[in-house]
Amino acid sequence: MDIIQVVGLGLVATFLILVVKEQKPVFAFLLATVTGVIIFLSLVGKISDVVGVLTRLADQAKVNTMFLETILKIIGIAYIAEFGAQVxxxxGQGSIASKIELAGKILIMVMAIPIITVIIETIVQILPA
Structure with missing residues (x-):
């Protein structure tokens, strides 16, 4: 799905939501959520292509796959947390959305610890004693 289709779907859904919202607010929310999920699922193929290219580049550069996997997991956590917070x-639950964002940030920090540890160890080895 290219950007024209995504924007078109988003605009049509927005128009429908505005029309339905007055009579059936629950249905309007459901329509917004389903639209977001459809857009997200339509991009899974593109995400897969990007992961494939990054994996190939990491293999060619002989980068430890643990680093690439961790970075991809961190990116996934960020996107999922953002999507969940937006929904x-x-x-109308801004407080819960903030907690989802906080949880995403903490999980990202936890996932980054091995990479940060390797970077610090490398710097310590490079520095003269």
């Missing part, structure tokens, strides 16, 4: 915020 929750759309439902």
């Amino acid at each position: 929750t915020r759309d439902a």
Whole structure:
């Protein structure tokens, strides 16, 4: 799905949501959520292509796959947390959305510890004693 289709779907969904929201707010929220999920799922193929290219580049550069896997997991956590927070915020639950964002940031920090450790160890080895 290219950007024209994504924007078109988003605009049509927005128009429908505005029309339905007055009579059936629950249905409007459901329509918004389903639209977001459809857009996300339509991009899974593109995400797969990017992961394939990054994996190939990492193999060619002989980079430890643990680093690439960790970075991809961190990116995934960021996107999923952002999507969840936006859906929750759309439902009028800004407080819960903030907690989802906080959880995503903490999980990212935890996942980054091995990479940070390797970087610090490398710097310590390079520095003169």
